[in-house]
Amino acid sequence: MTDRFFDNWTTQLRKGVLELAVLNALADEPLYGYDLVRALGRVEGLGISEGTIYPLLSRLKREGLVETYLVDSSEGPARKYYRLTESGRTMLEAMNEHWTAVRGAVESMRKEIENR
């Protein structure tokens, strides 16, 4: 039962930070979808399976936070690139601020308890 509780908790936590991870991955430059997915799939600790990222990108696109464009490729069909929209960039700043605040709050609480 304890393992099950822990698994559920980590799953919920992962879902919560997945959007943040995807938006941050696109913060600096547009990325080819395949490279973006492979890169996020390799990030240790997040435990993301590559497939979960595509529906998330689709959702972010429908929300108007990311947009796509095609770039011709010499190796095959045109490649789909993802980039942040202006509202995506604004949302990312807000989410990063909130993440920092939540992380700081939890850390300071833990330190307080350790120092008692």
Added chain:
Amino acid sequence: MIRMTDQARERVDGYVANVRRALRPHPEVDADEVASDVRAHIEEALRGSDEPAREDEVIAVLDRLGSPGRWVPEEELGGLHGIIARIRRGPDDWRLAYLCLGLTVLGILAAPVGGALLLLPAFVLARGALTVADERGEPMHAQRWLVYPALVLVYVPVSLVLLLLPVALSPAMFATGGLVEYLDRSYPAPGTPGHFVTSVGWTVVATGAWWAVLGGIAAVRPGLVRTLLRPFADRFRRAAAWIPVLVGVAVSVAGIVVISQA
């Protein structure tokens, strides 16, 4: 487009179809676009390997992508999938399997009073349990002992009826007043030895031909056999479909020999 073996292509098509099916109930996701992205992802991942890409190479890529059923949070699942997922979720995730076995046992015990009808919902739940396990990428493990009886109780009689359909139709064809008597006035009269042997011979010919047709359909659409007889036919391959074709032809020839001796 990357060239693949037939088995590899079937894997990819099945996976992409599962992705589309899993995401379709969610209006916030464009299921067709995601399915297209996933297909492009698979092809990109296979680029650089020898062509045609093999099934094991495709499986490695699909393993990294993960089970399509996990792409959607369970609480957001809609329709039948959502109902099944919620029933299935429980203290030990075995609720659907228990429910399936309960209906099966009740159906057998209450068979004299029409309880056999309960085998139908038990069968539907069993197929649902298989689908949920597939989409989660989890094997059935011991749950199969709770789920498989409902499947066997439907698969076996339906398969027997399907295989022996010509035998079942035989009396309507050859009995007194049957279709053959109406169509062919020169056919041996009912009650004579010639009528019996010839009727048996034609039934054997029809049965063999029917098996050959079924085998032919299975050879053209092996995926159909795997889907209809999940999970017992999961390893069914096109080559195996030629066995009923050959057996059917042999049986038909035997029937023709019997008729010629009459």
